[in-house]
Amino acid sequence: MKKTGIVYATKTKHSEKLAKAIGSALDVKPQNIDSRPRFTGVDLLFIVGGIYGGESNEKLVEYVKSIDPAATKAVALVTNCASGRQKQLSVRRILEGNGVQVVDEFVCKGAILFVALRHPDKKDLANAVDFTKTVIGTSMEH
Ligand SMILES: Cc1cc2nc3c(=O)[nH]c(=O)nc-3n(C[C@H](O)[C@H](O)[C@H](O)COP(=O)(O)O)c2cc1C
Numbered sequence: 001m002k003k004t005g006i007v008y009a010t011k012t013k014h015s016e017k018l019a020k021a022i023g024s025a026l027d028v029k030p031q032n033i034d035s036r037p038r039f040t041g042v043d044l045l046f047i048v049g050g051i052y053g054g055e056s057n058e059k060l061v062e063y064v065k066s067i068d069p070a071a072t073k074a075v076a077l078v079t080n081c082a083s084g085r086q087k088q089l090s091v092r093r094i095l096e097g098n099g100v101q102v103v104d105e106f107v108c109k110g111a112i113l114f115v116a117l118r119h120p121d122k123k124d125l126a127n128a129v130d131f132t133k134t135v136i137g138t139s140m141e142h
């Protein structure tokens with residue numbers, strides 16, 4: 001059985017909502033980066049976060065620098081932001097620079113004030129769960 005982990009950073013609980021939906025679907029307990037979780041022997045780590053001023057949550061940018069490529073084989077990003085389009089480019093760059101493979105990224109809307117109101121919604125959560133299952137299927141079943 002391959003080992004999966006989930007870690008998230010959140011300011012307004014949207015990423016936590018996504019991480020919990022994924023966690024219950026995969027039966028994996030999501031870890032808040034505030035507890036500085038250390039993963040060992042993980043085949044695939046889902047990293048969940050929002051976008052602030054075009055960048056990933058700054059706490060997440062710091063956290064990913066500590067991810068050890070020997071302990072985490074691959075990462076998939078789960079992102080939410082007002083536009084529903086912006087990706088976590090610096091997080092990806094840091095991980096890849098440290099030799100951690102980033103297999104894919106899912107992006108959905110995450111509300112800010114009246115923009116993207118009510119997102120991530122039920123459909124976003126379902127899409128995120130589908131994404132994680134697809135990634136697990138394609139990146140781990142061999
Ligand atoms: C101060 C601030 C800046 C933001 N900047 C962006 C941005 O540049 N692009 C975007 O698409 N969303 C932006 N957002 C929206 C957040 O990415 C969105 O609310 C996300 O769901 C937050 O996730 P979190 O609650 O898990 O931290 C911003 C939100 C705030 C509060």
